[in-house]
Amino acid sequence: MIxxxxxxxxxxxxxxxxxxxxxxxxxxxxxxxxxxxxQAIGKDTKGTLIGAGIGAAVGGAIGNQxxxxxxxKK
Numbered sequence: 001m002i003x004x005x006x007x008x009x010x011x012x013x014x015x016x017x018x019x020x021x022x023x024x025x026x027x028x029x030x031x032x033x034x035x036x037x038x039q040a041i042g043k044d045t046k047g048t049l050i051g052a053g054i055g056a057a058v059g060g061a062i063g064n065q066x067x068x069x070x071x072x073k074k
Contacts, residue, residue, distance in 0.1 A: 030059015
């Protein structure tokens with residue numbers, strides 16, 4: 001389980017550096033954090049995947065709002 005957590009964290013950090021929009025960055029960061037939390041709570045793959053999905057959705061939504069704010073400022 002620890003290997004999965006380390007792998008997911010590494011992938012999330014790697015992908016964070018390539019995101020151009022705040023929506024993409026929010027989805028990746030949210031997915032990574034959600035996966036970590038899901039693993040900690042559920043202690044199984046199902047919990048990890050559920051956490052990743054919820055985290056990505058919430059992170060993407062927050063990032064989308066930030067992108068919209070930036071667009072309105074221009």
